[in-house]
Amino acid sequence: MCSDQASKDTIGKAYTREEALQLDGSDCLRHLRPEFIIPTKDDLRRKTLSSQSTSTEFQEEFCVYLCGNSLGLQPRRSAGHVSDYMKAWATKGVLGHFKAHQDSTIPPFVNIDDVAAQQMAPIVGALVSEVAVMETLSANLHLMMASFYRPTEKRYKIILEGKAFPSDHYAVESQIRHHGLDPERAMILMEPLDSDQATITTSQVMATIDQHALTTALILLPGIQYYTGQYFDIRTITAHAHSHGITIGWDLAHAVGNVELQLHDWDVDFAVWCSYKYLNCGPGAIGGLFVHDKHSQVDREAIGNGHEGYRPRLSGWWGGDKATRFQMGSHFVPIPGAAGFQVGNPCALAICPLLASLEIFAIASMPAVRSKSIMMTNYLEELLQRSTSTATQDGMEELYWIITPRSTAERGAQLSIRLQPGLLEGVMMELEEQGVVVDERKPDVVRVAPAPLYNTFSEVWDFVAIFDLACRKAKSKKTNNSQGSGLLGGTEDKGWSLIK
Numbered sequence: 001m002c003s004d005q006a007s008k009d010t011i012g013k014a015y016t017r018e019e020a021l022q023l024d025g026s027d028c029l030r031h032l033r034p035e036f037i038i039p040t041k042d043d044l045r046r047k048t049l050s051s052q053s054t055s056t057e058f059q060e061e062f063c064v065y066l067c068g069n070s071l072g073l074q075p076r077r078s079a080g081h082v083s084d085y086m087k088a089w090a091t092k093g094v095l096g097h098f099k100a101h102q103d104s105t106i107p108p109f110v111n112i113d114d115v116a117a118q119q120m121a122p123i124v125g126a127l128v129s130e131v132a133v134m135e136t137l138s139a140n141l142h143l144m145m146a147s148f149y150r151p152t153e154k155r156y157k158i159i160l161e162g163k164a165f166p167s168d169h170y171a172v173e174s175q176i177r178h179h180g181l182d183p184e185r186a187m188i189l190m191e192p193l194d195s196d197q198a199t200i201t202t203s204q205v206m207a208t209i210d211q212h213a214l215t216t217a218l219i220l221l222p223g224i225q226y227y228t229g230q231y232f233d234i235r236t237i238t239a240h241a242h243s244h245g246i247t248i249g250w251d252l253a254h255a256v257g258n259v260e261l262q263l264h265d266w267d268v269d270f271a272v273w274c275s276y277k278y279l280n281c282g283p284g285a286i287g288g289l290f291v292h293d294k295h296s297q298v299d300r301e302a303i304g305n306g307h308e309g310y311r312p313r314l315s316g317w318w319g320g321d322k323a324t325r326f327q328m329g330s331h332f333v334p335i336p337g338a339a340g341f342q343v344g345n346p347c348a349l350a351i352c353p354l355l356a357s358l359e360i361f362a363i364a365s366m367p368a369v370r371s372k373s374i375m376m377t378n379y380l381e382e383l384l385q386r387s388t389s390t391a392t393q394d395g396m397e398e399l400y401w402i403i404t405p406r407s408t409a410e411r412g413a414q415l416s417i418r419l420q421p422g423l424l425e426g427v428m429m430e431l432e433e434q435g436v437v438v439d440e441r442k443p444d445v446v447r448v449a450p451a452p453l454y455n456t457f458s459e460v461w462d463f464v465a466i467f468d469l470a471c472r473k474a475k476s477k478k479t480n481n482s483q484g485s486g487l488l489g490g491t492e493d494k495g496w497s498l499i500k
């Protein structure tokens, strides 16, 4: 299934589980699933970490994990990298900073951030010098705004979404206050124009930029919106912001490792991301940032003549020139590039799982990841749609609908599904019972994200079967509770429409 057209034709007809298994058989990335530890249903159920204490019928059965948009699964090789870190520290002490070891999977600690940046650059479409691996997304966002949000009397506004991820909202609000400005005036919050839609169109973003063109200092948007799964048109919006002389930064939490980014070519000013979602590096994993090369040059001559010679920033010694870093001087000269925005020593331990994960991405390549991702998400959409349309043809109500854009160019792996009010709790309980892991956003949205590195088409098939039934069960229960008796029109008995 390496050709897109062939896959579209096959996917369109793969309505049975056997056909889903056939799709798995021709999946170009199937050799990478064993790189990951997939929890079994038993793993999820038992109350201990160790598997020795219980043994149930589910011991061998893998769960259906479609939650890589929240926390990606653990690559097998990450434990080896972490263990080598522990060994290097244990056996070499401070020498581990500088000495390479033949049998180690990780580089010396002093270079580990550079190696990670090198491997990260192709994933975001950046020059190596434009990437730094450091801190967390929120901390990086503050560091970037400290450098890129320089409000003046005329240009002081920041445009963002009304429903931005809360951390982004707080960061923007606090930066505005930090400059002694009023968030009421300086924050321009975009809300969806159509109350039935949760998404914000490119034309709306452009119109908002036009409206505030002369007074806006910065725009902050998500590459992929965490709630709706909408993939913003980064290239077009960035070009439009620049046509008005406005700086633009992107929160790529849900885009990195998910879609093919070309941050350098798209002329993005800066971007920040975390590594625990599609990058599979573990809870709270070290984050990353991109600074376009045009913003990170260091003019040594100007510095020599008493001028600043580089973009202002909040500085720390790890952003300082490597050649002089250990001379312990008090005159800061940044490393040219994104590395010059680092502040303190990056946590080498935190970089180990990142290196492990990036090795897998290097084997897979982002074009192949995206290509499979498009197929899987289209497949998920197709099965969900078929399921609801079969149900409505049978005279049943529509219990859920997809709020993520339908065009593949406007979404990544994730589909956000809105349920009829009052069903979420029942549906999530049933999914848990069946060993299906997705995530919820109250009051009524379920986010589902097949991750191409480890998920299979048959898991997508299983998910839709279980989910559809869970929705009907929850609806039936809700109706029974409100009516006091009887099942609603036998919805539960009809089971899952795709099985027919």
Ligand SMILES: Cc1ncc(COP(=O)(O)O)c(C=O)c1O
Pocket: 136, 137, 138, 139, 165, 167, 168, 222, 226, 251, 253, 254, 274, 284, 287
């Ligand atoms: C879209 C988005 N932005 C920002 C964050 C905050 O990231 P962190 O807690 O790593 O700073 C998250 C975390 O999930 C996120 O999803």
